[in-house]
Amino acid sequence: MKYTLNFLKELKTNNNKDWFEKNKNTYLQSKEAVEALVNKVITGVRKFDKQIAPDLKGKDCTFRIYKDVHFSKDKTPYKSNMGASINPGGKKSLLAGYYLHLEPGGSFLAGGVYMPQPEVLQAIRQEIDYNADALLKIFKSTSFKKYFKGLDEEDKLKNPPKGFDKEHPQVELLKNKHFIVMHHLSDKQVLAKDTESYITGGFKAMLPFLEFLREATHS
Numbered sequence: 497m498k499y500t501l502n503f504l505k506e507l508k509t510n511n512n513k514d515w516f517e518k519n520k521n522t523y524l525q526s527k528e529a530v531e532a533l534v535n536k537v538i539t540g541v542r543k544f545d546k547q548i549a550p551d552l553k554g555k556d557c558t559f560r561i562y563k564d565v566h567f568s569k570d571k572t573p574y575k576s577n578m579g580a581s582i583n584p585g586g587k588k589s590l591l592a593g594y595y596l597h598l599e600p601g602g603s604f605l606a607g608g609v610y611m612p613q614p615e616v617l618q619a620i621r622q623e624i625d626y627n628a629d630a631l632l633k634i635f636k637s638t639s640f641k642k643y644f645k646g647l648d649e650e651d652k653l654k655n656p657p658k659g660f661d662k663e664h665p666q667v668e669l670l671k672n673k674h675f676i677v678m679h680h681l682s683d684k685q686v687l688a689k690d691t692e693s694y695i696t697g698g699f700k701a702m703l704p705f706l707e708f709l710r711e712a713t714h715s
Contacts, residue, residue, distance in 0.1 A: 504577060540692065581595050621660070624670060647675060651673045
């Protein structure tokens with residue numbers, strides 16, 4: 497992984513086509529290293545999450561390094577990170593799944609549902625309305641708290657969503673627009689010999705949370 501982090505660090509300061517083409521082999525080797533790590537993580541995840549397809553490979557989970565700049569103010573052509581989504585329905589699936597992000601000084605593991613469609617968001621909120629105790633129990637579990645402090649609150653609403661009272665006991669949970677948990681990884685953790693088992697451990701800790709979301713949106 498040191499090779500990969502070094503490449504990404506260099507790419508961030510040389511984010512142009514000429515430099516990238518001259519260092520294409522370094523990119524390909526870095527990509528292979530990430531795919532190899534993801535393969536090992538998938539093997540570990542499949543032991544506790546049987547919804548992950550037996551033929552899923554790291555290369556199927558990793559995202560392209562090439563950016564879509566059509567609607568972005570930042571016109572640099574490449575991402576300065578490498579990411580992978582391990583999901584029962586594939587990396588573009590809307591089902592609750594796992595995500596690994598590798599970036600010098602900014603790596604993290606995460607999981608859940610990001611930017612859900614309105615009907616999916618409503619289904620999750622409805623499940624919280626009906627069954628909040630189950631979710632709160634997950635958040636309070638020792639294994640979960642080892643990695644996560646609760647939901648990431650990006651884009652959280654200031655007021656209760658339509659159809660829910662401001663006095664609702666779980667109104668703060670209901671205000672969330674994404675249902676994601678996240679655990680940051682230092683470069684030291686990424687480079688450690690046990691990084692694969694540490695990442696897999698984080699994914700295992702979040703599984704009950706993912707199962708709650710999958711149950712809410714299974715229809």
